[in-house]
Amino acid sequence: MNLEALFKISYGLYIVASVKEGKLSAQIANTVFQVTSEPPKIAVCLNKKNTTHEFVKSSRVFSVSVLEKETPMQFIGRFGFRNSRDFNKFEGVNFKIGKTGAPIVLSHAVAFFEVELENECDVGTHTIFVGKVVDAEIISDAPPMTYEYYHYVKKGKAPKTATVYLEK
Amino acid sequence: MNLEALFKISYGLYIVASVKEGKLSAQIANTVFQVTSEPPKIAVCLNKKNTTHEFVKSSRVFSVSVLEKETPMQFIGRFGFRNSRDFNKFEGVNFKIGKTGAPIVLSHAVAFFEVELENECDVGTHTIFVGKVVDAEIISDAPPMTYEYYHYVKKGKAPKTATVYLEK
Numbered sequence: 564m565n566l567e568a569l570f571k572i573s574y575g576l577y578i579v580a581s582v583k584e585g586k587l588s589a590q591i592a593n594t595v596f597q598v599t600s601e602p603p604k605i606a607v608c609l610n611k612k613n614t615t616h617e618f619v620k621s622s623r624v625f626s627v628s629v630l631e632k633e634t635p636m637q638f639i640g641r642f643g644f645r646n647s648r649d650f651n652k653f654e655g656v657n658f659k660i661g662k663t664g665a666p667i668v669l670s671h672a673v674a675f676f677e678v679e680l681e682n683e684c685d686v687g688t689h690t691i692f693v694g695k696v697v698d699a700e701i702i703s704d705a706p707p708m709t710y711e712y713y714h715y716v717k718k719g720k721a722p723k724t725a726t727v728y729l730e731k
Numbered sequence: 732m733n734l735e736a737l738f739k740i741s742y743g744l745y746i747v748a749s750v751k752e753g754k755l756s757a758q759i760a761n762t763v764f765q766v767t768s769e770p771p772k773i774a775v776c777l778n779k780k781n782t783t784h785e786f787v788k789s790s791r792v793f794s795v796s797v798l799e800k801e802t803p804m805q806f807i808g809r810f811g812f813r814n815s816r817d818f819n820k821f822e823g824v825n826f827k828i829g830k831t832g833a834p835i836v837l838s839h840a841v842a843f844f845e846v847e848l849e850n851e852c853d854v855g856t857h858t859i860f861v862g863k864v865v866d867a868e869i870i871s872d873a874p875p876m877t878y879e880y881y882h883y884v885k886k887g888k889a890p891k892t893a894t895v896y897l898e899k
Contacts, residue, residue: 568842568867569765569773571797573877575741596762597737597894598776599856605737606776606859608766629739674736684852686861688767691774693854699736709741709877726765 569727574710578628578642578668579607580658581618587666588614589652591643593710594726595627603696605678608689610724614647619692623680624663628672631705636717638671644722662698674701689726737895742878746796746810746836747775748826749786755834756782757820759811761878762894763795771864773846776857778892782815787860791848792831796840799873804885806839812890830866842869857894 580589594608605627609616619625630639642652657670661677669675678694710727713719721727748757762776773795777784787793798807810820825838829845837843846862878895881887889895 564864564867565869566771566864566867568797568844568869569771569864571743571842571869571875572763572765573741573743573875574764575739594764594766595740596742596764596776597740598762598854598859599894601856603734603737604854606854608764608774629736674739676736682852682854684850684859684861686766686772686774686850688769691766691852691859691861693852693859696732696734696737699732699734701733701736701739707739707741726767 576630576634576639576708576710576713578630578672579609579615579625580628580666580668581615581622581625582665583618583621586618587653588618588647589642589666589668590615590647591639598693604681604693605676605696606691606693608686608691608726610689612724616690619680620683622664624665625678625680625692626661626663626665626667627676627678628668629674630708631671631673631703632708632712633705634671634708636719639713639719669702673703673705673707675699744798744802744807744876744878744881746798746840747777747783747793748796748834748836749783749790749793750833751786751789755821756786756815757810757834757836758783758815759807766861772849772861773844773864774859774861776854776859776894778857780892784858787848788851790832792833793846793848793860794829794831794833794835795844795846796836797842798876799839799841799871800876800880801873802839802876804887807881807887837870841871841873841875843867
């Protein structure tokens, strides 16, 4: 079997952000998808080791920012390769606190959603969090970043905690 | 709130196929994604009204074929807008029976996976099916179809049972 076949699956690139007792967290994720339309529900898949996983489990709210295609690699690295526990990812970043209390990253975002958690599906190293969309806005008409563009054109890497990591 | 923000999420386009008591089913899906890498697990989100949903629940196996960018609209329509109960979607289509017993569509596919079901997550009108990848192959180097390309360039539509349907 050739697991590189898994690289043929298409994804976008997103920042998922949450809150716990006044502390903010945010991380890069590629597994964000709409799962129902009536009512509109979103699912995200997060690694159990990540701070945002802990915060979503606790506060039961999160936001998703859809990143624009030309998001600088440095910006992605800030959210994807650091830990919210010991580094303030929001410093110098344009964001707002949404109606759920979760932070919403606006820098380099073409759209955002806010989600109230309804289901958790334990899939091993990760959890799929599913919830109802309670707010949604388009911020810009710039094209969204795809994971393919990030990986093949921008030569971006995935951390070991990603859903798509494949040891070579 | 502007639910068109949900159209900024990136997806590919896939055929999910399954089997039940010797009968084959297959449908178009856009919500296919890898959820863990150790071991490699895949999730798909299917509408409860679809025959493939019933077959996956029963046989606990399914295949995913990643469609190539230039898949003809007629081919997509065959799998996306007909019902496996009263129409043989596989007639004239290149496919094989995989090691799980599920059919695997090879026509217009750049890669496929076979999956053994592990978890089901009820999210309302749809179920997220999660399972372990037990086979995976790359078939061609053609670029995969993205939902964006299908929707905006090829002017493809989504049926009411899709995860992304949005009444206008």
